[in-house]
Amino acid sequence: MRTSLLLLLFCASTIVFAQSEDEKQLKSIYDLALTEGQGYDWLNHLSNQIGGRLSGSVQAELAVDYTKAQLDSLGLDRVWLQPVMVPKWVRGTPEFAFIETKPGLTTNVPICALGGSVATPDGGIKANIVEVKGIEDLEKLGREQIEGKIVFYNRPMEPTLISTFESYSGCVDQRYAGAAEAGKFGAAGVIVRSMTLRLDDYPHTGSMSYGDVAVANRIPAAAISTNGAELLSATLKLNPDIKFYFKQNCKQFDDVQSYNVIGEIRGTTHPNEIMVVGGHLDSWDLGDGSHDDGAGCVQSMEVLRLLKETGYKPKRTLRVVLFMNEENGLRGGNKYAEVARNKNEKHVFALESDSGGFTPRGFSFNCSDENLKHIQQWKGLFEPYLIHMFVKGYSGADIRPLMDQDLVLAGLRPDSQRYFDHHHAENDTFEHVNQRELQLGAATMASLVYLIDKYGTIPNTKIKG
Incomplete structure (x- = not known):
């Protein structure tokens, strides 16, 4: 009886310690994002110096070059371009x-x-x-x-x-x-x-x-x-x-070559288990694509930077993917999944941000019931940041082709009330993105990635349906 009581007290103290450690890590992520965030500056360049990035356009290729250079500057373990053929449609x-x-x-x-x-x-x-x-x-x-x-x-x-x-x-x-x-x-x-x-x-x-x-x-x-x-x-x-x-x-031309932009931090103990975070680099030619999906791209880049700057050493390989051609073909997402299958890469988690740079509310998950319950245990860690939504639902178009693997798919869910005011229109521009809301989204994504990496997912529970 005494041994059982001691074991119970030990387990309880371990949980409290882990909770405290996780609280500290999340606070350091949010503090860094809100005081030294870089995503807003990256988005400023994408939006105001490059502009709308329709697949196959000169602007799309400038965005590839720019984001690769920014990822190179972060000191990641590897940064590369993944070729993909994309459609070229011109409005005229x-x-x-x-x-x-x-x-x-x-x-x-x-x-x-x-x-x-x-x-x-x-x-x-x-x-x-x-x-x-x-x-x-x-x-x-x-x-x-x-x-x-x-x-x-x-x-x-x-x-x-x-x-x-x-x-x-x-x-x-x-x-x-x-x-x-x-x-x-x-x-x-x-x-x-x-x-x-x-x-x-x-x-x-x-x-x-x-x-x-x-x-x-x-x-x-x-x-x-x-x-x-x-x-x-x-x-x-x-x-x-x-x-x-x-x-x-308007006119449709022959397909042209473009690229997915990829950067990664190699895992320390499970390097062959890959966690992806990403958004789509292309946009429509009306406006400058700040919410759809420049915001998701810079938030995804920020995830790796925030974890690196807070000193966290991931167990699993963390990979940011800026997908090309989500808007009119999904070629980038399909190509990434195809290459992953051909290389027998093991993905355990994928998170997409493609719902605008508005105030984050939580996440929707495409995963097994077991994994959803596992993740919902962490809701309390997010409550101080007003993140409350951890529900089953749609994850994202570019990560969906990975679904045949045994993994958890997730989508960042910001407040959606203003998103379709700007979606695919001339007023999807930089001045409609709030810096603080954008960085809160990046911190929320980085916090979930940290927890998934630290505690893992429940394997052999594939998504049903």
């Missing part, structure tokens, strides 16, 4: 559109071509409009009501959903597949309401796909600002015979 001259209520009586509205769209004919397209709330409405209308017209997808993001990402998921199909589906009914083109909850004059671009539609049969697709969509819908109700005109000059 600015798009133009108007609503015509009578011949010669027009009102201009803001639009932008969707990424991957074909151009309009040189003279543009002018046609009657048919408004729908989603792809499912096309079948109800049939070819006789759609052929030769411009389909106007006007399903807004659902405002009652607190998670704006859930709201986004509920209507993004009209942007991604709307042109391919409308083309089957003979539509001349498509206009899609921008994916944002705010009423403003910024059209939001984003990727779209024609699927297996032959190039000759593809129709042009553009996004219209939410204010423009409201005006178009209201005008159409008053006069169903109005016409809509739009012109865009």
Whole structure:
């Protein structure tokens, strides 16, 4: 009995000591991030000196060179570039559109071509409009009501959903597949309401796909600002015979070579177990991609710097990956996973930041129930920093291709209420990123990486589904 009591007291004291040690380590991470953070300066350069970094562009390659140089300066064990072929789509001259209520009586509205769209004919397209709330409405209308017209997808993001990402998921199909589906009914083109909850004059671009539609049969697709969509819908109700005109000059070129940018600190005791943290280096060409996803890139770089500067020696190999081509192809994420499989690399954890540089709230995990319970034991360590969310959910597009391995996938979850105000739009710019919020996110990521590295994950509990 006495032996058991002593053992119990020893275990309790060990847990208290470990808790105290972990509290000190997290505090040192947060203190360093908030007083000597470098991520904001890195983002300033990416945003204001380089700008929008669409895959295949000169700016994307400048970003590769810049971030590699910054990682080289951190004194990591290894920094390298991983080649990947990426698509090259160019927007061309600015798009133009108007609503015509009578011949010669027009009102201009803001639009932008969707990424991957074909151009309009040189003279543009002018046609009657048919408004729908989603792809499912096309079948109800049939070819006789759609052929030769411009389909106007006007399903807004659902405002009652607190998670704006859930709201986004509920209507993004009209942007991604709307042109391919409308083309089957003979539509001349498509206009899609921008994916944002705010009423403003910024059209939001984003990727779209024609699927297996032959190039000759593809129709042009553009996004219209939410204010423009409201005006178009209201005008159409008053006069169903109005016409809509739009012109865009985008073009798809052959694939070009680009790179994932990778840096690592080699583990001291389990170097063959790899932990990844990353974001995507490419962005859309509207704005400068500060929130999507310059913020995630610099936060991921900061994770390795913060751990190194606080004197932590990781047991496992920590790797930062700045993925190329998440926005319009996911080539970087797929290439990284392919190379990892070919080299028989063992990944045990991957964390992605691709939800903006806003105030961190916690993490969503794509992992087994056993690993989620294991991680949730650390919630108390994060409470002083107002981090409360440790839930099952989506992790990130670029790390998802690693899912076939026995590992835990995680996504940083910042406050999402303002994210879609800027997502894929001209106002995704540096002045909308708050330095303190950005650095809090980096510290939160570094703290989770530290705890995962120190205590490990539960092996042989693969993700279900």
